[in-house]
Amino acid sequence: MRGKITPFFLLFFSVIFFFAHPHPLDPLTPSEISSIRRIIRSSPFFSSKPLAFHYVGLDEPDKLAVLSWQSNPSAAPLPLLRAFVILRSGGRTHEISVDLTNSSVASHRLHTGHGYPMFTVAELAAVSSLPFNYTPFVESVKKRGVELKNVICTAFAAGWHGNAKQGRRVAKVQCFVAGETVNLYMRPLEGITMAVDLEATEIINYVDRLVVPVPAAAGTDYRASRQMPPFGPRAKPVAVAQPQGKGFAIDGCVVRWANWEFHMGFDVWAGLVISAASVVGPGEDSGVRRSVLYRAFVSEVFVPYMDPSEEWYYKVFFDGGEYGLGPYTASLETMIDCPANAEFMDGYYATGDGSPVKVSRAFCVFERYAGDTSWRHTETLIPGEVVTEAREEVSLVVRTVTTSANYDYVFDWEFKTSGSIKISAALTGTLEVRATDYTNADQISGEQYGTLVAPNTIGVLHDHFITYHLDLDVAGPPNSFVKARFRPARTGGGPRKSYWTVAAETARTEADARVKVSAGPPAELLVVNPAAKTKLGNAAGYRLIPGAAVATSLLSDDDYPQIRASFTRKQLWVTPYNKSEKWVSGLYVDQSRGDDNLAAWSMRNRAIENTDIVLWYTIGFRHIPCQEDFPVMPMLAGGFELRPFNFFETNPLIKTVPFSKG
């Protein structure tokens, strides 16, 4: 059945026919995913065994081969197309490289280190249904006066908490009550802990430790259809239109807009991947397209909760490495997630059985005008005239949304004609709450690890750390990381006693480039290409400007979640480019032990000067929930900007014709 080419795939082939030059960084197509499944299934080693596909993604071609192809796509051959696959079979973890060009298994090795690959959607669904046939659980539900038909269970990673021997592939299952509301996360069945074996699909531990009320359904449903008057505050709609059409074109996975060109791909782990972003300047910079980013994506979303009690201590989520951002990418909708002038792109990933699944409208792309200017000046000193000059700010936004269970993350990449890229993550969705006896803040005594956000409802304290992999190639791969420190200085005399100056320190090794941004803004953070000088003699560079959300982890160094996410102690790290270092929390995050993460790699203290380097930047939100976060949380955004610094000869927007003149 699976090998049969369905009409859907026929349609796909007819579409791909029009792509003159598929890009070497294109994500795997549904037909390629099917081919991978077929190639592995037909290999002698796996032909007769049960197996599960835990990761199927593009095995990135050698970077030099991609750059060579990019420099002359019509002449250079496309690099060999390979896929990287992680399988579970026979109780073991297999790493397979599939050669799609030659339809063969190129390599196969066993993973013998710590940790397990990301869960499949199917295995989490399977264990989530176990409680309904488990008598102690059915009794627990009855004891709480809840109807079993309204109960919904879901599975979470169990983590690693110090056991020396690698455990089985286990997960925790927690249950909630829906029924009169779709907001099940506001109604936990508190006090019950279940551990399940993911491969045996059975409950291996069950504890019903305490009974607290299930918070009421009233007031939790967020659907418009369920709201009663008086209704809430309302602005008038603002409609957007593009009378001259859209300014961008999507050609396969390549987006071209204004002075930018970049590639968008989909990966089951990262969701959206931005590649090969390059920009051209006007005037003296005209016609010269130069690279900015080779590859950039969200590498991990680490969310530790701060309740160490029996039912909560394990709630320390790695949404990327444990679950994958891809399968939980929302299908975006016009006027819900993206404005009317947006265009959409689909994504594809492989299910646990290796079949392709489509995520419809996984990304949107739109031109944004928020009523701002990109620059302005009024000059009143010229005799006889007042000069007011400005350029409207229209930017290009690429957006994807991942719903990691209760939380929704809106990931935006905003490209500006100035050369800037603004990267942001915004949190919304629902809290993860603990049910409690308390109905009023006055009743509370002792540590609750959270705040009362509704009757019987504690919003548990937690953090969100979103780590970006940023392979900057500023005017090409050989880059250096420079901390331009602000150094207070004294004058030798004269009316002024002090000033500050800049002491630029080029990081020689990885240790030089670990920066805790929130320990004070000691420096401007620059990536420069020492060999690419402007006509004026300055090295071409980009600044990383931290924005809101600069929390770092407060967990102890010896605590297991912190050992696993030790990279969250500082916001910024720099590593030499290494194709295998893509996932900040390591390749096997479920039950990981911190021996294969960014902090571990960085301990090698490799040279990073004037070479191909990768920046890692973590946005950190520390979240004390409040009543306004109930029953759904208003958007809270953080992020950073990559801004040109002597990359162009002058402000590239000077020569932009204003719309009014156009």
Next chain:
Amino acid sequence: MRGKITPFFLLFFSVIFFFAHPHPLDPLTPSEISSIRRIIRSSPFFSSKPLAFHYVGLDEPDKLAVLSWQSNPSAAPLPLLRAFVILRSGGRTHEISVDLTNSSVASHRLHTGHGYPMFTVAELAAVSSLPFNYTPFVESVKKRGVELKNVICTAFAAGWHGNAKQGRRVAKVQCFVAGETVNLYMRPLEGITMAVDLEATEIINYVDRLVVPVPAAAGTDYRASRQMPPFGPRAKPVAVAQPQGKGFAIDGCVVRWANWEFHMGFDVWAGLVISAASVVGPGEDSGVRRSVLYRAFVSEVFVPYMDPSEEWYYKVFFDGGEYGLGPYTASLETMIDCPANAEFMDGYYATGDGSPVKVSRAFCVFERYAGDTSWRHTETLIPGEVVTEAREEVSLVVRTVTTSANYDYVFDWEFKTSGSIKISAALTGTLEVRATDYTNADQISGEQYGTLVAPNTIGVLHDHFITYHLDLDVAGPPNSFVKARFRPARTGGGPRKSYWTVAAETARTEADARVKVSAGPPAELLVVNPAAKTKLGNAAGYRLIPGAAVATSLLSDDDYPQIRASFTRKQLWVTPYNKSEKWVSGLYVDQSRGDDNLAAWSMRNRAIENTDIVLWYTIGFRHIPCQEDFPVMPMLAGGFELRPFNFFETNPLIKTVPFSKG
């Protein structure tokens, strides 16, 4: 002549006729400004003397009287209308309170402390023309091969640099070359220093210390009409329209929109003043309008340059207190500064001779939709359905732009239906540059106090500190400031070893409430009303969330500019409400000595718990210029958010009807 009522004023009276209830915080009208002039001119003390009006503004009525009026505008009488005026006459500084209700001078005192009031536009213009008739200057211009007709001079504050005796009212005059460009700031006549006496209108010191080339005009003009192909990057325009009309109404100075109501005023010092901002929630909060901000405005813009040399050491600008943001407020234009759906309001201030001047379109107000949602969630766990729910984010933006000589500041106040207010300042305009012999970075040796941004052009290192006066009245005046510190904690045992918790510290006195945000994000910064509890028992509060731009001053404590701006050492201060403490840098900023500024007031260490308090927050940009800042700088924004924290019973946006349902 001046007493005559012109047709312009007749028109104004006909407009004011329609205001049923003028607001006690309304700014002075042109006719009131004229009346003030007449009342003072006709008082026996001033009738025969030359005098100059340095500050004319509303003498804010007693806050309790305003609150009493607000609670019942139709019953309570409007508080007495008074104006506060600072005059210079007979070589002395006079503070006058004018009773406009009774057309009399209510009080008159002499200022005998340090410092002088802000400059008048006229006196700066007068001294700026002095060099053209000053032979040594004409010679200096000739020596540089520049045509005198292309020279433009402008006057800057001279500051205070340690002299014990109060000096005369002096300023420095610096000159630039326009001619083939309107971008005169890129073409300084370097090496010439002039000091002028503002009241004698004469040059009192002239030094031509060194000759360096005037940077070329080519490439400096930013006007679209002067650009030659190849043109720069260009997006397609995005047009905004409001098919259902605008969602806000302006009634006099009061704006009503969605769940917000606030008052906008204009002041010659601050420019835009937001007052009496209050918000109503839906559902349980419905019908209850509660205050958030009593009065908020930009109190100072402090811009110290870091070149201590003879020609530059004094460049330490207090754009508010020395010059006033009001007179330099730009007349905003549709599609240049504000989108097509904006409405505009005018402002008025008094010139040096006391006459009213109109600033056309000093503010704009518009509804913004940037393609975002205010919240969203996708729920996939409900059997048989995928729930995706969201609300579009439309906010209300109030904008004003001040051009402080070369720099343009865009000040935005963005009101959100969630109850948040996002306050931002964005920098654009042109750099202040020093001419130099250098044409390439390779030639540079030794400290330049800046960076080469164009041939012969050094962008001098500097900071921008923008201090906001924020009189929050969260659910009424009695508020407390709470630092909710994040405290790392150890567990006593169990699988988890650590977590963090919250230790809330209520600031008892001013010393407890000085916060250096950039020294780490140690705390959530909250203003709460201890007496206003939610039904759940939480104290109503608002958080201040710092965004980008968290620099603090790096000047030495004993340096004169730092003594004057000592409040720039920390971002956040809290004082008890005191009507006289409006201007963070003191009332007399020209030649001030730091004895009457926020840091000085705060030294009294007054009680600030459960009382009417004022927050002061400083946005700080540290600016290393780069080539992209030449010849005009792309917008660079920073700011902060005031966000409700247990102010509403629940997320106020849940009950908002989505546009698609409306």
